[in-house]
Amino acid sequence: MWGLIHKLGSPKWFYYRSAALQPWCWGVAAALLLVGSVWGLVFAPADYQQGNSFRIIYVHVPAAFLAQSVFVAMAVSGLVFMVWKIKIADMAATAMAPLGAAMTFVALFSGAVWGVPTWGTWWIWDARLTSMLILLFLYIGVIALRGAFSRRDSGARAASVLAMVGVINIPIIKYSVDWWYTLHQPASFTLTSRPAMPVEMWLPLLMMVVGFYGFFIALTLTRTRSEILRREANTRWVRALLEEVN
Amino acid sequence: MVASLAEWVSMGEHGVYVWSAWGITALFMLGLTLHARLERRQLLKHLKRVARRQASPPQQRGHDDDPKA
Amino acid sequence: MTPKRKRKLYVIVTLVSLAAVAVGLTLYALRANINLFFSPVQIAQGEAPVSRSIRAGGMVKVGSVSRDADSLNVEFTVTDYVGDLHVDYQGILPDLFREGQGVVVVGELQEDGRFRADDVLARHDENYMPPEVAQALEEAGYSPADFQARAAEVRQPREDDT
Structure with missing residues (x-):
């Protein structure tokens, strides 16, 4: 058990192991996103009430899922980094933060654009929308904190703490539509209950969700590998590797 | 299914909403992908330059190449 | 420094x-206790302030919408299947405003218990279906509105604990 953790925590081991995995992740993500997009935009039926604006669901829901999952992943990485001092956890957290912020923005933007034809407003201060906006500020805070310290270790610790504290917001986002009256409707896509739409609408959504997660894994792998090289630049194995690449 | 291309693009009056939402999403995902590639390429170039400089006589080794930057 | x-x-x-x-x-x-709106039963129990801008929400009662032929005046009833709230509104309703559909109205509660709305927002539910399915449901004896209302009723345990 300890051996595995140490291996996983070793940047060198991770760097070489992920090399083979990475192109597969990119390939699978690209294929799923491509097929899911064409399916969702062309072949999936329009909704009987919303018409074609329903197709926004195929980017809105996966982006909102990622926005929350990335933050949880960041908080877990922060915990691992703080408790076990495993540096690679912090490298991964650094690598994934911009993606999470981007996905939060995408979820907010696509939701606002969707709200205009469906609700009759692009924004309302209900619990779901507000807690999602707070998530965006938390992401910006984590990214800014990390960059604000001259010592990398201090920045990493501060960012980890904020991620761990800020993760409180995630259940609030998730359950806001059940706990309070909101303009936002409850979830249509869950893993635990029967989907609230027929298969020909649901399957492309599933593909997009899995594709977004694949994209998350692929991007995080690539960026973590860059981060490893950056931070381990002075080690013998990175120098040897650089000569090899030449 | 859709009948014609023009009809598909217009999305039955909802074209603006659908395409702007999808467009922003695609823009961000492509941007993040390209950024990750560029980041890696530039980093490798930078690290190689530093390695070369350190391999050559260490007469004037600057501190300008902080790898964190 | x-x-x-x-x-x-x-x-x-x-x-x-x-x-x-x-x-x-x-x-x-x-x-307002984080809730975006008051439900009709809360308003009936006098929990909502009078003559102050508030929001109320619920389902548009089937058969309650009456439009004035000469103006944009609309009257309808918002219900949570326990209490009813009569709403007066003047203006253009959102596309998704339908009987049996969720709605949030923004405006003031009048002394006589009626609600004068300045704004009407359609509240969508989480169910989606293609037009053909909705039509098939209709032909089988359900109106899509019935179907939606039923789905909402089944899915609303929180109405009970407030």
């Missing part, structure tokens, strides 16, 4: 303002 201290100051200022914004937004949303 040394650059290091300056940077620290920036950090603190940024953090404090971020926290302030976050807390401020939370409080803003918390105004």
Whole structure:
């Protein structure tokens, strides 16, 4: 058990192991996103009430899922980094933060654009929308904190703490539509209950969700590998590797 | 299914909403992908330059190449 | 001030303002117990203030919508299947405004218990289906509105604990 953790925590081991995995992740993500997009935009039926604006669901829901999952992943990485001092956890957290912020923005933007034809407003201060906006500020805070310290270790610790504290917001986002009256409707896509739409609408959504997660894994792998090289630049194995690449 | 291309693009009056939402999403995902590639390429170039400089006589080794930057 | 201290100051200022914004937004949303709107039964029990801008929400009662032929005046009833709220509105209704569909109205509660709305927002539910399925449901004896209302009823345990 300890051996595995140490291996996983070793940047060198991770760097070489992920090399083979990475192109597969990119390939699978690209294929799923491509097929899911064409399916969702062309072949999936329009909704009987919303018409074609329903197709926004195929980017809105996966982006909102990622926005929350990335933050949880960041908080877990922060915990691992703080408790076990495993540096690679912090490298991964650094690598994934911009993606999470981007996905939060995408979820907010696509939701606002969707709200205009469906609700009759692009924004309302209900619990779901507000807690999602707070998530965006938390992401910006984590990214800014990390960059604000001259010592990398201090920045990493501060960012980890904020991620761990800020993760409180995630259940609030998730359950806001059940706990309070909101303009936002409850979830249509869950893993635990029967989907609230027929298969020909649901399957492309599933593909997009899995594709977004694949994209998350692929991007995080690539960026973590860059981060490893950056931070381990002075080690013998990175120098040897650089000569090899030449 | 859709009948014609023009009809598909217009999305039955909802074209603006659908395409702007999808467009922003695609823009961000492509941007993040390209950024990750560029980041890696530039980093490798930078690290190689530093390695070369350190391999050559260490007469004037600057501190300008902080790898964190 | 040394650059290091300056940077620290920036950090603190940024953090404090971020926290302030976050807390401020939370409080803003918390105004009315975080609930976006009052339900008709809450209003019937006198929980909502009169003559102050509030929101009320529920289902548009089937058969309750009556439009004035000469103006944009509309009257309808919002229901949570327990209490009813009569709403007067003048203006254009959103596309998704339908009988049996969820709605949030923004406006003031009048002394006589009627609600004068300045704004009507359609509240969509989480069910989606293609037009053909909706039609098939209709032909089988359900109206899509019935179907939606039934789905909402089944899915609303929170109505019971308020």
